[in-house]
Amino acid sequence: MEKSPKPIASCAMPVMPGMKIKTNTPLVKKAREGVMEFLLANHPLDCPICDQGGECDLQDQSIRFGSDRSRLKTCDEKRAVEDKNFGPLVKTVMTRCIQCTRCVRFANEVAGAVELGTSGRGNDMQIGTYVEKALNTEMSGNVIDLCPVGALTNKPYAFNARPWELKKTESIDVLDAIGSNIRIDSKGLEVLRVVPRLNDDINSEWISDKTRWACDGLKRQRLTTPLVRKNGQFVETSWQEALGTVSVALKGIKGDEIVAMAGQLADAESLVVLKDLFNSLGSENIRLDSKHLESTPAGLTDFRSSYIVNSTLNGVEEADVILLVGTNPRHEAAILNTRIRKAYLNGLDVGLIGEIPAALNYEYEHVGTDPSSLADLVNGSSAFAKKLSSAKKPLIIVGSNILEREDSSSILANVAILSEKLKSNSSPEWKPYAFLQRAASWTAALDLGFSSSSISPTANPKFIYLLNADSFDENEIPADAFVVYQGHHGDRGAHLADVILPGSAYTEKSATFVNTEGRTQITRAAVPPPGQAREDWKILRALAEVSGVDLPYEETLEVRLRFNDIAPSLVSYDDVEGSEFYNVAVQQLKNASSSQLSRTPFSLPIRDFYMTDPISKASVTMAKASKVNNICFLPVFKV
Known part of the structure; x- marks a missing residue:
């Protein structure tokens, strides 16, 4: 600042009329180099083996503002700190910590994990949980994004890839009904990590631990080829035979004996094709798959305001x-x-x-x-x-x-x-x-006319189609019913099926989802589907053709134009329509x-935050988190 004998800290000086600020003088340059020198005085030279390398704030700042040499002597001792155990999700190398306390402030103010703090003073100050324990929060992964150095990093992702090797795809999360904006980082055919994208209207800059770490479940227990049950055993088959088997099973069955259930990971495109197909077959028994649903309150689905967060x-x-x-x-x-x-x-x-x-x-x-x-x-x-x-x-x-x-x-x-x-x-x-809402598909399903109640007209359905449906009551499925399961994981629904049709996960397709406030968003494909798996709506479109049902669309855009006929709010992307x-x-x-x-x-x-859907149930990381953290999920406050 002009006429000031010393440099000023921009974060501590209020703006005043007539101020003249210079940001690129020799004095400023020397001050910045001095600050950076102190930051690096105790920081280890771990860059070649640090997971933060390539996306490290300290690296970027030292290259931009630091000096080209150091006055630190090689004989001087550097500060060393014992690593802390924050659980199976966050890896700690606390010697790298520069004590900015971003993680402490986030844990205490945003996440509500009051056990994270500092102990000691001066050169002996350390960040930890006082008593060694896992962080008691479902938002712990955000400290990784906040940490400006490599002190807190992604433990499951450690040493898997460097950031410049990754393909980055902007998408949305579907493991709850919030629709958090995310970036999927993939290498080859594998999703390696998920990080948040800034969206102040939805998730700000945060994501939950399930959103961040359940992605390793995408490569386990996957359905990659069509299967038909023969003599009690599943046998691999071709798409033609699998769809032909389903078509034959549909013949001769009355419309009111056909039931379709949609699960919590079904996208809007597959929901509308499923509804059009089964309506064409004479069935109105199209519902969500939640357990023990009793009765839809009269008028719940007539207006959107009844089932969204209106505020x-x-x-x-x-x-x-x-x-x-x-x-x-x-x-x-x-x-x-x-x-x-x-x-x-x-x-x-x-x-x-x-x-x-x-x-x-x-x-x-x-x-x-x-x-x-x-x-x-x-x-x-x-x-x-x-x-x-x-x-x-x-x-x-x-x-x-x-x-x-x-x-x-x-x-x-x-x-x-x-x-x-x-x-x-x-x-x-x-x-x-x-x-x-608590499931990603439910708002769109109610928009499209799906029922949230049990099937009343049919006491004994003979054909049941499960679209990503895994949370139903098994007592609703008669032993003699023909069951088709379409999905990407071999979860509960697949075990009861006579035919299994492998679908795509949310990281493998461009699909529409509506969050709990009624905002329509689109996922984007980061990796291709494994094996012979296909996009869900295309499987249903192929089944319609084999069954002799003529559906008026062949491209994704045409399916989305069909939204406009049924629920125009589904084509109002990235916007919340007012509750008129x-x-x-x-x-x-x-x-x-x-x-x-x-x-x-x-x-x-x-009951278990980390195990709510087929993807998180297949995740090894979520299994570890569930084992460690659920015993810690005790009430923090009660009046």
Whole structure:
């Protein structure tokens, strides 16, 4: 700064009128070289064997601002620190640490893992968990991206590749309903790692540990060739024979005896082709595969506002009071949970109706364990009801697990009544009702007209088609039914199948998914499908042709044009369409049921955060994380 005797720190000096700042003078250059020299004084020369090499902030800064020589003598001792054990996901080489404390601040402020901190002072200061243990958070992998040196790196990825060897593909995550923006790094035919992409509207710059590390499950237990069951054993066959076998099985079966189930990893293209195919065969029994689904509340699927987060993910941070009903966002939507925690640190009050102890990483007031607690909130007799009624932007987040209950209609009706009361007191544009999905395919499936309930017209289906479906109740599948499984992993559905058709995973195709706030996004193929696996919608299109059903599309673009006929929101890419019929949707839910709220306690659908889908279940890394971390997922706070 002009007229200043010393250089100033830009982060500590406020901007003033008339300031004259020079950033490239000999004084500035010398000061930067001095700072860099101190940073490198104790830093080991590990660059040739460091996994951070090639994408290291310290390397980049030292090349840009550092000196071409060092005054450090070879006889001087460098500081050395013992490595810490942060669990199976994060590799530590703490001698490289420059004590910037980015990881400590992230763990304490964003992830809620308060056990990470510093001990010692000066040259003896170290970063660790005080008592050696794994990080108790599902967001631990983000410290790898934050670390400016090679002190914290990706343990499963260690020594597998250098960054300049990798092909980088921008895509989205489908292992939960958030739709986090990611970059897939692949080498040859193998996905080696997944890192976050910045998107302030969805995941900011963070991703969950499951998003980051479940990718090694993509190469295990894969279905790579069509299989037909003969004499109780699966036999490899050609596509022609497999599709012909399915076509023969379909002949002579009435439409109401055919059932199709779609799983949580099914893309919108395959969903619309599946629906068109089975509608053409005379079947309306097209549903999601969630276990024990009882009944779709009347009007749930009529308007989008009934089954999306109407406030948007960004808007959750604006709420001043949040009520969680039958959900644990830490396990069902880890990215959304970081936004709730951020708001909590800024004064948000959180109430919970659901199972306890809940492993949330912020304080919450336990309102009740069963739906009957909603009645006290509706009539205003509860203490938490006063907080909701006085809030400017109250938010009620309902978990998708309530659709698996017999009393789902009465729960949603009372939530709608409460939402309507709160809307009258809140800001005019604010929408208090939010429905949190936990599977990537469910929002698009409901948009396209899939049912979220059990099949009522058919007591004994004779043909069942499972599209990536693995979470169904096995009692729904009769022993004499012909079962076709289409998917990319040999999970539960494949074991019951008579014919297996190998599909593509989300890293191997360009496909459409809709997240829990109703935002449509597209994945991109990073690697080709293994073996004879094909894109899901193309398999269904081929089956239609073999079965004599004429579908009006042959290219991906034509399938997406079909979206416009059924659900135009599916072609509004990277955008959230406004909830124009929000008030009508809430009114319809309110009138859906007048029955009494039950006292059956809520139960959470996710018991193991690291094992929720066929990809993460096949992942060795997720198995290790599950073994180490689930015993640590204890409640952090409770009021």
